[in-house]
Amino acid sequence: MGSIISQKTLFNETIPPLVKVILTFFTALFLEASTFALNDYYDLQIDKINKRTDRPLVRGDIQPKTALYLFYVFFPLGLLCSFFVNMTCFIIALITALLSVLYDAKMKKIKLIGNFYIAYIMAIPFIFGGATVLDYNTISFSGINPAIYTIAFIAFIAGAGREMMKDVMDFEGDKKKGVKSFPKYIGVRKSNIISGLFYILAVILSFIPYLLESFSIYYHNIAYLLIVLITDIILVYVSLQLIFNKSPNMKLFRKLSLVAIFIGLIAFLISAFVNI
DSSP states (O other): OHHHHHHHHHHSOSSOOHHHHHHHHHHHHHHHHHHHHHHHHHTHHHHHHTTOTTSHHHHTSSOHHHHHHHHHHHHHHHHHHHHTTOHHHHHHHHHHHHHHHHHHHTGGGBHHHHHHHHHHHHHHHHHHHHHTTSOTTOOOSTTSOHHHHHHHHHHHHHHHHHHHHHHHHTHHHHHHHTOBOHHHHHOHHHHHHHHHHHHHHHHHHTTHHHHOGGGGGGTTOHHHHHHHHHHHHHHHHHHHHHHHOSSOOHHHHHHHHHHHHHHHHHHHHHHTTOOO
């Protein structure tokens, strides 16, 4: 999506060069696959406590050693693909990949830090995509369209809110493992309230592209506004439930927040093609 928006605003084209599209896709695929495999390896015991049957290692579909082998193969392949996009993308991929390993190995038990790492992981793909249109030898972040940074920041804020909700859902298992999460320090109720406030901030930020002329294709674009309002309505509803309901259905509202984020991404994508 970052590639499409940057290509549209800089060159008035919506399709980036095919080679860069392929390399970008495989960079994300390989790096995410490698870090997910490493994450599942380190999380195996706590996932068993939390009954995370959605995880293949918990179900016994693959062995822990297999997850490690997948990491060793996919990790360097992802970095190699990013190198052939351009140097800015390679630097982004390298920093993100190293942070991913550090998170899986060390930061995960300190969720006060880990939550914001996950939020970063939700945001950085947009900046990476926006950087794909830069020249190969260029190392610069100033050439990336400001809309990309706005999308990334909204994703970061919403991601932080979702991770705090996950902390509440995993509280019992985390407590047994000694994981330092927000609910441990400030309680479940306050964690829900902070999560709701993050979503409200994301809603406020979603209006910036529509109101500021510097956002070009989104400025006064009714198509963008109509679709993003759906996201905002869902997030406001979830926020109110988290803030005022003492026993919210966390599983339901976390799923709703994911639906809202997905619709928000659709709003940015469609508006790159449709301007009303």
